[in-house]
Each structure stands twice: as structure tokens, then as C-alpha cells.
Amino acid sequence: MMKYILNSIKAQFSRGHLWIVTKAIFSFIGLSVTFLQALEYLLPKEYSQPIVDFCKGNLKYEIFGLAIIVFVYNWKRLGYLWKCRSMEVTIEIKCCDFFKQEGSKLIQFPDTFDTDIYDKKLVKKSSLNGQFIVSFFGDSIQELDQKIYETLDANNVKSSKNPKLKGKKLVYSIGTVMHLEHQGQNYILTAFSRMRPNGNSSMSRITYTDFLSALWKKLAVINVKDETLNITVFGASSISGLPADFSYQDKLHEIIKSFLLASKNQRLCKKLRICMTADDYRQLDYEDIKSLAAYFDSHLSQLDLKSSHTERRRGVSFKPLLKGVL
Known part of the structure; x- marks a missing residue:
């Protein structure tokens, strides 16, 4: 507290x-x-x-x-709660400690699910997955690696091999998810960024959209264990490959939009909680989020995931749709 x-x-x-x-x-x-x-x-x-x-x-x-x-x-502005009128879905944006929230927690990894934070330092300790590894598997990273391999193998998740990589050689498709239960908590690990031979992770603007699309589809398959799914804003920290003008607010837009559109056709969770740090909060435009909520309350039924996905890949901005909403 x-x-x-x-x-x-x-x-x-x-x-x-x-x-x-x-x-x-x-x-x-x-x-x-x-x-x-x-x-x-x-x-x-x-x-x-x-x-x-x-x-x-x-x-x-x-x-x-x-x-x-x-x-x-x-x-009071450190959190925002919105229940979508056309669906039984709630979105909460909250300044909080991610790992202390109730519900399942989604943690992004590179597409190799690398866990090396000590030797080759392929994962930064300050990153979300780095904090997860240090906090819960600091002295037993091999146990985490074993659980990852066993879970992916048990679910017949396909992989390819890249011998040029510094760490793990097996590469999984972007958006791959796996459920991990640890100390009574449900964690979902996902392949978010691409691991490069130089040991750095990268992501393009199009890959970001593809990741969200694949993520929601695969979450529907594994069935989130809790009613609440906790996430952070993916790629909030600087990551190689994303354009500089792809702001924190833009990423938040993409996450909310893709989640709501995916939830129209399949149940993902009852509440999506987007957890912010203090630095995230400073970048947040609450009036913009209210406009986004108002827009979706009025127009969600007219949108579909396929057309939205195509528009974003073509570089069509979602922001003009919000002008004059509030």
C-alpha cells in the first residue's frame, strides 16, 4: 500500500x-x-x-x-474505469503495482522467450519480464525455462530454429502465448518482439498491429483463468524499430481498440486492467481516453476487426475519428 x-x-x-x-x-x-x-x-x-x-x-x-x-x-485521475455499453466488458486504466493486482498477468517476452538476465543480459532487469524473472525465479531460472519449454511443447506450439542467435535458438511466432501458474498466481507469457542476432529485441509498426491481432485470438483459445486480465502498455519503453512518432497514447489507442473489436466475437475477459507506472501517467491524456470511450460507445457496432486492421497497416490514423466526440 x-x-x-x-x-x-x-x-x-x-x-x-x-x-x-x-x-x-x-x-x-x-x-x-x-x-x-x-x-x-x-x-x-x-x-x-x-x-x-x-x-x-x-x-x-x-x-x-x-x-x-x-x-x-x-x-482521482490516477485511474479511469469504463464499462463498454454495448458489451459486458470493462476497461480500467490504473497507476499501480502491476504484480500486486488481482487477476491474470500478461508479460511480454522476445519471440525466443529468453530469460538470460545475468550472463549475456538478453533481458533487462528493469523490463517487465526482467522484473518477473528476478522477483519469482531469481535463483531458479532453469526452472522457469523448463516450464516454458514443457508448456509450449505440450500445446504443440510450432517453432523455427535460428542458430545465429546469442541465447535460445528456438523462435516462436509473434503473439504466441502460454499459461504459467506460479505461487497461486496466473501468468501469461507472450512473444512480443523479435530477438536479433546482436542480442537486441526489435519491432516494426506493422508487427505491433500483428502482435495485438494474434494475441487476442490466442488468448481466446487458452481461456484466461481469471475474470481480470492485467497488462501494461506494450512497448511503452523505447524499443528498436518502432517509429518515434508512435507515442504512448497511440499505443494505448491500439490496445484498447484491438481488444474491444476482438471481444465482439469472442470472450477474452470481463475486465482488462491497463497498469501504468508513474512515468506512464505523465504521458497520459485523460481527455483523449474519454473521447475514445465515447467514440466506441457510439460506433463499436459499426466497426469490424478486419477493416480496422487493414486501415492501420495502410497507415490510416485513428485519431481523426475522435475529433468532436466530446
């Missing part, structure tokens, strides 16, 4: 939010001074002076109280 509170405080006190809080405090001081001057002018001194003295004597408490009000107001 304490970690969540600290994460929330960190999220709010970005440069932009500090400026908002500072402006609110100085505006309050300016209004207070104007109010007190008006009192002194309008009321006899014996009535106005006690009020002026009280306000001046408690100014620091007043400013502190105002800062708390502004903080609490912005705290």
Missing part, C-alpha cells in the same frame, strides 16, 4: 503538475489578499481586523489545506 501511495505521489508531482499546484496556491494567495483588502475597506476596523489577523495567522495552514485539496483532486 505504501509503495502505491509513493508511486501515486511521484506520478502527480511531474513538472506539469507542480506548475498546476503552484499556480493554484498563488491564485489562492492573490484572492485572499484581495478579499482581506475588501473587508478592511467595507467593514469597520473593529469587525474586519479580527478576520484579517486570523487569516494572516493561519495562512500556512490554509495553503497546506489547499495543496491537499488539489492533490486529492488529481489523485
